[in-house]
Amino acid sequence: MMPSMEFLVATGIGWVTVxxxxxxxxxRTFPVVLGLTVLGYxxxxxxxxxGRLWSNAQPIxxxxxxxxxxxxxxxxxxxxxxxxxxxxxxIELALRSRHESGTDHVxxxxxxxxxxx
Amino acid sequence: xxxxxxxxLPVLPVLLPAATAVLLLLIGDHGGGExxxxxxxxxxxxxxxxxxxxxxIAIQLFLQAGDGMLMVxxxxxxxxxxxxxxxxxxxxxxxxxxxxxxxxxxxxxxSGGWAGHGRYFYALFQFQLMGxxxxxxxxxxxxxxVFFEVLLIASYVLMLHGLGRxxxxxxxxxVVLNLSASALFLIGLALLYALTGTLNMxxxxxxxxxxxxxxxxxLQVAALLLLVxxxxxxxxxxxxxxxxxxxxxxxxxxxxxxxxxxxxxxYAIWRVHGVIFGADAGASAMLxxxxxxxxxxxxxxxxxxxxxxxxxxxxxxxxxxVASVGTILMAIGLFGAQAWSAALYYLAHSTLTVAGxxxxxxxxxxxxxxxxxxxxxxxxxxxxxxxGLMLLLAAASSVGLPPLPGFIGKLMLLxxxxxxxxxxxxxxxxxxxxxxxxxxLARAGSTLFWHVRSDMPSGASGAxxxxxxxxxxxxxxxxxxSIFAGPLQRYSEAAAEQLxxxxxxxxxxxxxxxxLDARTTRPYTGQSGGSR
Numbered sequence: 001m002m003p004s005m006e007f008l009v010a011t012g013i014g015w016v017t018v019x020x021x022x023x024x025x026x027x028r029t030f031p032v033v034l035g036l037t038v039l040g041y042x043x044x045x046x047x048x049x050x051g052r053l054w055s056n057a058q059p060i061x062x063x064x065x066x067x068x069x070x071x072x073x074x075x076x077x078x079x080x081x082x083x084x085x086x087x088x089x090x091i092e093l094a095l096r097s098r099h100e101s102g103t104d105h106v107x108x109x110x111x112x113x114x115x116x117x
Numbered sequence: 118x119x120x121x122x123x124x125x126l127p128v129l130p131v132l133l134p135a136a137t138a139v140l141l142l143l144i145g146d147h148g149g150g151e152x153x154x155x156x157x158x159x160x161x162x163x164x165x166x167x168x169x170x171x172x173x174i175a176i177q178l179f180l181q182a183g184d185g186m187l188m189v190x191x192x193x194x195x196x197x198x199x200x201x202x203x204x205x206x207x208x209x210x211x212x213x214x215x216x217x218x219x220x221x222x223x224x225x226x227x228s229g230g231w232a233g234h235g236r237y238f239y240a241l242f243q244f245q246l247m248g249x250x251x252x253x254x255x256x257x258x259x260x261x262x263v264f265f266e267v268l269l270i271a272s273y274v275l276m277l278h279g280l281g282r283x284x285x286x287x288x289x290x291x292v293v294l295n296l297s298a299s300a301l302f303l304i305g306l307a308l309l310y311a312l313t314g315t316l317n318m319x320x321x322x323x324x325x326x327x328x329x330x331x332x333x334x335x336l337q338v339a340a341l342l343l344l345v346x347x348x349x350x351x352x353x354x355x356x357x358x359x360x361x362x363x364x365x366x367x368x369x370x371x372x373x374x375x376x377x378x379x380x381x382x383x384y385a386i387w388r389v390h391g392v393i394f395g396a397d398a399g400a401s402a403m404l405x406x407x408x409x410x411x412x413x414x415x416x417x418x419x420x421x422x423x424x425x426x427x428x429x430x431x432x433x434x435x436x437x438x439v440a441s442v443g444t445i446l447m448a449i450g451l452f453g454a455q456a457w458s459a460a461l462y463y464l465a466h467s468t469l470t471v472a473g474x475x476x477x478x479x480x481x482x483x484x485x486x487x488x489x490x491x492x493x494x495x496x497x498x499x500x501x502x503x504x505g506l507m508l509l510l511a512a513a514s515s516v517g518l519p520p521l522p523g524f525i526g527k528l529m530l531l532x533x534x535x536x537x538x539x540x541x542x543x544x545x546x547x548x549x550x551x552x553x554x555x556x557x558l559a560r561a562g563s564t565l566f567w568h569v570r571s572d573m574p575s576g577a578s579g580a581x582x583x584x585x586x587x588x589x590x591x592x593x594x595x596x597x598x599s600i601f602a603g604p605l606q607r608y609s610e611a612a613a614e615q616l617x618x619x620x621x622x623x624x625x626x627x628x629x630x631x632x633l634d635a636r637t638t639r640p641y642t643g644q645s646g647g648s649r
Contacts, residue, residue, distance in 0.1 A: 050311035
């Protein structure tokens with residue numbers, strides 16, 4: 001039996017969220033930034049799915065029997081734009097922090113193998 | 118012309134800082150250097166002029182809202198709930214006025230030196246004001262998210278203003294935590310939309326009571342997710358540990374401005390969990406009542422323990438902020454008109470006092486040589502009488518000694534809690550928190566001004582006039598709340614009543630759709646015609 005579209009999308013979002021959270025709990029800034037980005041993807045698909053999943057529905061008001069909900073599409077666009085901007089900022093911040101403290105540890109702890117800075 | 122300008126009043130607190138920020142970006146800021154000084158001075162004047170204009174607009178809004186008028190501004194004339202609306206009621210007007218009252222002296226203070234310690238301070242400050250004002254006037258939850266992001270991204274850069282290792286270290290934590298909170302915010306909003314078909318606050322208050330059965334449980338999960346998000350911004354325990362590190366690391370004027378930023382979280386909890394998920398929310402009614410009061414009590418307790426344990430002055434003030442947020446949320450968690458009135462009065466007072474304290478402790482620290490802001494004996498400060506009296510005033514007000522506004526606010530809260538099931542707990546914690554913060558502040562104050570070491574070189578000069586004026590303005594504004602306690606109390610009571618009046622709010626926003634009987638939105642079914 002084919003699993004339903006809802007089941008596939010829901011598990012997909014769940015899996016991506018798990019990956020995002022796992023990455024965010026890492027101790028280096030790069031995986032944390034990646035984790036935030038991945039979590040952002042999961043959230044965006046989640047918003048999109050909250051307008052329900054449609055097949056063969058018109059994307060916007062037309063003559064068909066069914067019309068997909070356009071509002072979450074507008075919401076997700078806004079969320080993507082904001083997420084893009086904040087990702088850009090957090091990458092720059094992580095680089096600056098690495099430059100200033102000499103380590104990419106999130107708490108600014110010196111690396112033991114290098115004997116600290 | 119003037120008629121139409123009055124109609125546009127609700128949107129002006131957002132447009133004015135936005136336009137000013139763009140202007141300031143055009144003026145430019147190339148960092149240090151002599152050639153940049155004229156640009157900096159010009160930027161400072163533009164920013165302060167704009168803040169002054171903002172204050173006038175805020176006062177006008179405050180007075181108009183005081184008549185009981187609900188100002189509804191439809192963006193692009195789209196009818197609610199389909200377009201975005203801005204709604205200014207008494208609560209929003211107070212918050213906008215409070216933002217202006219904090220912004221003006223903080224800008225004046227920053228122009229005395231801090232603004233030159235990095236680039237684009239004034240422009241970022243204006244973007245932050247735009248986000249704050251927008252969050253306070255919007256009547257749409259998704260729009261609230263957008264303004265949250267505007268004020269947050271400005272706050273990320275402002276927090277780092279002046280740079281340095283400690284600021285960058287704390288800044289990374291602050292930004293990452295806030296971005297995760299934003300992700301949760303979006304999940305909560307998407308769930309709310311999926312179950313109600315709307316994100317307009319007035320429409321949500323209509324739709325939420327209609328959700329029943331298993332859907333109501335999912336709806337409550339969404340609301341609790343939003344409590345986590347707003348509680349994080351407001352520093353509600355156990356999500357309050359980030360605040361002292363962040364605020365203490367930020368430069369003084371930025372920390373003072375952040376005193377109002379914390380209140381955005383409080384405001385959002387009030388609107389969403391106090392009103393939309395309030396007494397009339399059907400199956401989801403009074404959703405956070407069992408949670409909010411105990412957590413607020415815990416916040417207050419953690420806050421005063423922090424005040425007692427603080428090793429530096431900015432940390433002490435930051436923990437004082439946490440304790441005051443606990444007190445405000447306790448009042449909101451009591452869910453009564455009287456308690457909400459106390460919450461609004463205490464919120465206004467504590468914001469002004471805490472902002473003033475952040476500026477004041479930097480003035481004190483600057484005159485203590487190498488010891489700086491650490492609470493240790495040091496050489497005597499250059500202006501002990503003036504700084505000492507200012508600190509005494511601010512401290513007495515924040516611990517709640519009569520006749521200062523902190524006392525009035527706490528008294529209003531204690532009176533309002535009478536008859537409530539948890540009245541004993543509220544009384545104990547409020548009084549004990551007041552006493553313990555008195556101890557903490559007395560310890561700090563006596564170390565600063567009495568326990569001085571004459572063997573250390575003093576040599577510090579007095580603070581310059583703009584810095585003292587700015588700090589004095591905030592403390593004076595706080596004391597003025599005591600002088601005008603009568604009218605302000607009437608205003609806050611009316612504001613609390615207005616918040617509880619769902620019908621007036623629905624009529625104002627959804628009048629054409631039938632107010633509380635509006636049935637324009639529902640979870641989307643995708644059928645053209647028929648149900649739509």
